[in-house]
Amino acid sequence: MAVNDTLEGTHKIIESAREQEPRLNPLAPTVNDFNQELTTLNLGPTHPATHGIFQNILQMDGERIISGVPTIGYIHRAFEKIAERRPFYQITPLTDRMNYCSSPINNMGWHMTVEKLLGVEVPKRAQYIRVILMELARITDHLICNGILGVDTGAFTGFLYLMDEREKVYEIYEEVSGARLTTNMGRVGGMERDFSDVAIAKLRAWLKTFPAVMAEFEKMFNRNRIFMDRVVDVGGISAERALNYGFTGPNLRAAGVDYDVRVMNPYSSYQDFEFEIPVGTKGDTYDRFMVRNEEIWQSLRIITQALENLPAGPYHADAPHFYLPPKQAVYQNMEALIYHFKIVMGEIDAPVGEVYHSVEGGNGELGFYLVSDGGRTPYRLHFRRPCFIYYQAYTEMVVGQTLSDAIVTLSSMNVIAGELDA
Amino acid sequence: MADQNESIPAQEQAAAQDPAAQKNAQLLALLHRLFGADAFTDVEEPYGLLTATTTRERIHDIIEGLQKDEELQLNFLTTMCGMHFPDRPGQELGMVYHLHSLTQNIRLRLKIFFPIADPVAPTLTDLYATANWMEREAFDFYGIIFPGHPNLMRILNVEDMDYHPMRKEYALEDGTREDKTDLFFGR
Numbered sequence: 001m002a003v004n005d006t007l008e009g010t011h012k013i014i015e016s017a018r019e020q021e022p023r024l025n026p027l028a029p030t031v032n033d034f035n036q037e038l039t040t041l042n043l044g045p046t047h048p049a050t051h052g053i054f055q056n057i058l059q060m061d062g063e064r065i066i067s068g069v070p071t072i073g074y075i076h077r078a079f080e081k082i083a084e085r086r087p088f089y090q091i092t093p094l095t096d097r098m099n100y101c102s103s104p105i106n107n108m109g110w111h112m113t114v115e116k117l118l119g120v121e122v123p124k125r126a127q128y129i130r131v132i133l134m135e136l137a138r139i140t141d142h143l144i145c146n147g148i149l150g151v152d153t154g155a156f157t158g159f160l161y162l163m164d165e166r167e168k169v170y171e172i173y174e175e176v177s178g179a180r181l182t183t184n185m186g187r188v189g190g191m192e193r194d195f196s197d198v199a200i201a202k203l204r205a206w207l208k209t210f211p212a213v214m215a216e217f218e219k220m221f222n223r224n225r226i227f228m229d230r231v232v233d234v235g236g237i238s239a240e241r242a243l244n245y246g247f248t249g250p251n252l253r254a255a256g257v258d259y260d261v262r263v264m265n266p267y268s269s270y271q272d273f274e275f276e277i278p279v280g281t282k283g284d285t286y287d288r289f290m291v292r293n294e295e296i297w298q299s300l301r302i303i304t305q306a307l308e309n310l311p312a313g314p315y316h317a318d319a320p321h322f323y324l325p326p327k328q329a330v331y332q333n334m335e336a337l338i339y340h341f342k343i344v345m346g347e348i349d350a351p352v353g354e355v356y357h358s359v360e361g362g363n364g365e366l367g368f369y370l371v372s373d374g375g376r377t378p379y380r381l382h383f384r385r386p387c388f389i390y391y392q393a394y395t396e397m398v399v400g401q402t403l404s405d406a407i408v409t410l411s412s413m414n415v416i417a418g419e420l421d422a
Numbered sequence: 423m424a425d426q427n428e429s430i431p432a433q434e435q436a437a438a439q440d441p442a443a444q445k446n447a448q449l450l451a452l453l454h455r456l457f458g459a460d461a462f463t464d465v466e467e468p469y470g471l472l473t474a475t476t477t478r479e480r481i482h483d484i485i486e487g488l489q490k491d492e493e494l495q496l497n498f499l500t501t502m503c504g505m506h507f508p509d510r511p512g513q514e515l516g517m518v519y520h521l522h523s524l525t526q527n528i529r530l531r532l533k534i535f536f537p538i539a540d541p542v543a544p545t546l547t548d549l550y551a552t553a554n555w556m557e558r559e560a561f562d563f564y565g566i567i568f569p570g571h572p573n574l575m576r577i578l579n580v581e582d583m584d585y586h587p588m589r590k591e592y593a594l595e596d597g598t599r600e601d602k603t604d605l606f607f608g609r
Contacts, residue, residue: 073578080563081587085594116469243524246499246552257524264527355469356520356531358500367501369518384501384520392555421578 038066041403045074049407051148052417056395056406063402068395072388076421083381087346088114088322089188091381096182098385099419101144102137102362103183104173109359112267113368114188117355120319124311126190127269131306132203133176133185134268134359135299140166141362142250142292142299145414149289150221152411153230158217165213168206175199189323190316200307207304218293228286235397235409236284245393248386249364251413254291255283261360272309273302285412292414321348346376363387363414387419445528446472452494453530456487464533473531481519481534482544488521488530489549496530498522499550502557504564506538508590514538515564519546545571563588 044055053074059066079094086094095106108130115122122130143166147159170180175198177185186192195203221227237247242255252259260277262270278294280287316323324343325336342348352374358367367384390413398406449472453462461484462474476484488496498521505516513535521530534543543560545568546553557568558577565586568574576583585592 073576073580076578078587081594241551243498244551246501246550259524264524353468354473354531356471356529365500367520369501369503369520371505380503380505382501382503382518388555388559389501389552392552396551 037061043068043403043406045071049152050410052415052420054391054415054417054420058403058406060403065398065401065403065406067399070391070395072391073421075417079422080381080383083378085377087376088350088378089343091378092186093182093184095383096184097418098383098422099141099362099366099387099416100181101414101416102141103181104133104137104185105141105359105361106366107183107185108134108268109357109361109366110368111186111188112359113355113357113370114322114350115317116357117350117353117370117372118188118319118322119351120189120317120322122190122268122317123314124269125194125313126315126317128306128310129176129191129195129315130186130268131270131273132303133173135302135306136169136172138360138362139296139299140169141414142296145362145412146217146221146289146292149231149285149408149411150227152408153227155220155224155227158220161213161217165206165210168202168210172199172202172206175202187316187323189319190314192316192324194315195310203303203307207300207307211300214293214296222290222293230404231285231289231408231412233282234285234401234405235412236282236287237393237397238283241393241396242283242390246389247364247393248390249361250291250295251283251288251390252364253278254280254287256281261358261365265358267357267359270302273305275299275302285408288412349374349376358384361386363416363419364390383422385419385422387415388422391415391420442470443467445526446470449494449496449528449530450474452491453484456491457484471529471531473533475533475535478517478534478536478543481517481532482546482549484532485519485521485546486549494523494528495525496521496523496528498524499546499552499556500529502546502553502560504560504566504588505533505535506564506589507535508538510535512537515541515566517543517560517566541566543568545569547571562586565589 039060041058041060042055043058044050045053055071056068057071058068077097079098083091083094092107092110095110096103098106143162147162150158173180173183173185175196176193177183237255239255239257242252243257247255248259256279258277258279263277275298278291278298280291320339322343325339329336330340350372352372354371356367356369358365364386365384366386369382369384370378371380373379394410394413398409446467450465453474457480461476461480464475466473500520500522502517502519505518506514507516508514515538516533516535519532521532536543543566545557547557547570554572555577557571558574560566561568561574562576562579563586575581579587
C-alpha cells in the first residue's frame with residue numbers, strides 16, 4: 001500500500017476498510033477513538049521484532065489487542081510471473097529465495113516436481129544425498145526459529161549457541177553446492193556433484209558435536225520457568241481451526257494433527273528411514289517450540305541412517321536431455337556439446353501435462369503446481385507457500401492477548417517474509 | 423479394505439490393482455454419486471492425481487459437499503490458484519482447487535473456467551478460512567472477483583495498480599525495447 005507512508009494514509013485505509021459493506025470481517029480496524037481510549041498501533045513493517053517485513057495495524061486497548069489487520073507484499077518479487085519465462089533449471093534460484101532459511105528443501109522440491117513431469121527416475125544415492133541435505137536444512141530452519149523465539153523472550157545466549165551450529169551446516173552446504181544461504185543446490189535429475197570426502201568428514205564431525213549443543217539449548221529453555229511463563233498458553237489455535245486455515249508442518253502438528261508429507265506421501269526414499277512425528281496438544285507457542293525441538297532430533301536420526309546406509313552408485317539420473325554433461329566431456333564429445341547447448345539455451349521441450357508435487361518444507365507442505373504446455377518454460381507455476389497460508393490466522397491467534405504475546409506468537413509461527421510474499 | 427472394494431463399480435475393478443488408482447476410482451464413484459456424472463467433464467488422472475472440470479455454478483456446492491462428506495473426508499483445501507488461457511474463447515480465466523483428505527490421503531484437483539469478460543467465481547471463504555488470502559491473491563493476479571468475499575482487495579501488489587499482472591497479455595520483458603528480439607527466448 002503506497003498510501004501507507006503517512007498517518008493520514010493509514011487512517012485512509014482504516015476508513016476505507018470501515019466503509020466496506022457488508023462488514024463481515026470482524027477484524028477490520030477502527031480509527032483511534034479517544035473516548036474509549038483505544039489506540040491504533042503500527043507493528044511493522046520494519047519492526048525489529050517481526051523478523052521480516054510485514055505490517056500489522058493493531059487496535060489496542062491498553063496492552064490488549066482488540067483487532068488487527070495484516071498487510072503483506074513488501075518483498076513481493078512476482079516469482080510466479082518470472083517463472084513463466086524461465087527454463088526449468090533457471091527457476092531453482094527463485095525457489096531459493098522463498099524460504100531462505102531452508103533453501104535446499106525448496107530446491108529439491110522443485111527438482112522433484114520437474115522430474116515427476118519428465119518421468120525421470122533418480123538413483124538411490126542421489127535420493128539419500130537429498131534426504132541428508134533436506135534434513136540439514138530442516139534443522140537450520142528450526143534452529144533459527146527457536147533461537148529467535150529465545151531472543152524475543154529475552155534470552156540471547158541460546159541463539160548465539162545455535163548460530164554457531166548453523167554456520168557449520170552452511171559449511172557443509174558450501175562443500176556440496178558452493179553456496180551458503182541461497183544454495184541453488186542439485187540439478188533436475190540428481191545432484192550436480194557427489195559428496196566429497198571433506199563434506200562427509202564435516203558432516204560426521206558435526207553429527208558428533210551438535211547433539212551436545214542442542215541438548216544444552218533444550219536444557220536452557222524447555223523447563224525454564226521464565227521462558228514457560230512467556231510462551232505457555234500463548235497464541236494457541238485448535239486443531240479444527242488450524243486445519244480450516246490450511247496449517248501444515250510444525251504449526252499444525254503442534255495443534256495435535258500428525259500430518260507430515262514425508263510420511264503420508266513419501267518422496268526421495270523417506271519410506272526407508274525410521275523416524276517419529278512429534279505432535280503437540282494445544283497448538284500454543286510452547287507446543288510449536290517443543291515440536292520443532294523434537295523434529296531436530298528426528299532429523300538427526302534420519303541423517304544418521306541415511307549416512308550409514310548411503311548406497312554406492314551414480315549421483316544423478318541418466319537424463320541427458322535435462323542433466324548437464326560434465327564440462328570436460330563438452331570439450332571432447334560431440335553429443336555432450338549438443339546436449340550442453342540445448343539445455344543451456346532451453347531448446348528441449350518438456351511433455352505437456354500438469355503436475356502437483358509437495359515436500360515437507362521447514363514450515364509445512366511446500367507445493368509446486370506446474371502446468372506445462374510443452375514449451376521450454378512452465379505455462380503456469382503456482383507455489384503453495386505454507387507461510388502465506390497460515391499467516392492469515394495470525395490476527396485470530398493474537399486477538400485478546402498482549403503485545404508481547406503477539407511478538408512471541410509471530411516468532412514461533414516462523415513466518416518467513418520471502419515465502420510469504422514470493 | 424472389504425467395504426472399500428464394494429463401493430467401486432464393477433467396471434472399474436479391473437484397474438483397481440494399483441492402490442492409487444483404486445483410491446481415485448473410489449473418489450470418482452463418490453463424486454458421481456453425490457453430484458451426478460454430468461457435473462464433471464474432462465476427468466483424467468495426470469500423474470495419478472484425479473482431475474475434473476466443473477462449472478462455477480456448481481463448484482461451491484461440490485466443495486461444500488466434499489467437506490461434509492464422511493466417507494472420504496476431503497476437508498483440507500491445499501491450495502487454489504488462478505489460470506489464464508487467452509486462446510480459449512469464453513473460457514479464458516480459470517480457478518484450480520486442490521483438495522486433500524488427510525485421513526484417506528486422497529487428493530483431488532477441480533477446475534472451473536469462465537469468460538474473461540465476466541470474471542466472477544464463487545467465494546469459498548464461508549467454508550474455508552484459508553480461502554480468504556488465496557482468493558485475494560487470485561484477484562490480485564488475475565482480476566477474478568469473488569462476490570461475498572469479506573475483504574477482496576489486492577494482497578501482494580500495491581493497491582493503486584490498475585492491471586492484473588499475471589494475465590498473459592502482460593509480457594515480462596519491456597515491450598518498448600527494440601535492441602533485442604525475443605523470438606527464440608520464451609513467450
